[in-house]
Amino acid sequence: MQMPPADLDATFIALADPTRRAILARLAAGEATVMDLAAPFAMSQPAISKHLKVLEHAGLVTRSRDGQKRPVRAQTEPLKAATSWMEDYVRALEASYQRLDGLLEELQAGPTSTDPVN
């Protein structure tokens, strides 16, 4: 069952807050309840619930139901999309630098008959 690729905006927004990244880090150790997650922070329970809503909206966590508890579980999918955007971008940048380096080298060696510029 695939979720719709929650967009990059939502993913990066969710990751941009240190509290939310800490929540995710905690979830890497396994499911947790809202109370579990709130405990380490000097912050009210409603504040944590809001952070969870942001994470959920980004698809970074899902919630289930266990009696009165709503266990939170981390999901990797949106992170893979975000990672892949960043990797593609870095690759494009580095390729661009390489082209520039090549061009500079050619200029420094002086124009040749195969030089496409001039």
Place this chain on the structure above:
Amino acid sequence: MQMPPADLDATFIALADPTRRAILARLAAGEATVMDLAAPFAMSQPAISKHLKVLEHAGLVTRSRDGQKRPVRAQTEPLKAATSWMEDYVRALEASYQRLDGLLEELQAGPTSTDPVN
């Protein structure tokens, strides 16, 4: 030369806006001036300058000086830190799932003499 992890905030915040990601994408093709960057957007020049300030603050771009122009150039460094945070996190998550799967398997097979639990 390591930067403190507080920079992850700045990086993800910078990446969380689609205009800023589009600016970066444009910069993958090479240096550009503020005017170049503003052209494709239905947005004023000061708005773009502000976005550039956010990107610069995150270290995602640097500026130089060429007469009255201030060419903008993309930098990969902060992206590598961000990518690496995300990859570490996904790895931890997947390891956690694997441990859980292993545990469930054991429980299903019934406890054995080597079972560390019980």
Place this chain on the structure above:
DNA sequence: AGGTTATATAACGCATTAGTTATATATTCT
């Protein structure tokens, strides 16, 4: 039924963001 626990929602304050227009500051061109 009544009390406790887990979580969500409402209403609010304050700081920040993303845009605007108008203006200032450099730099270049004639």
Place this chain on the structure above:
DNA sequence: AGAATATATAACTAATGCGTTATATAACCT
């Protein structure tokens, strides 16, 4: 010197973000 160009800054507005406290909802326990 004066006009034009490239960019930055200021002042403002509207929307959003992150926290709070108080309260509602739902499930659990006697």
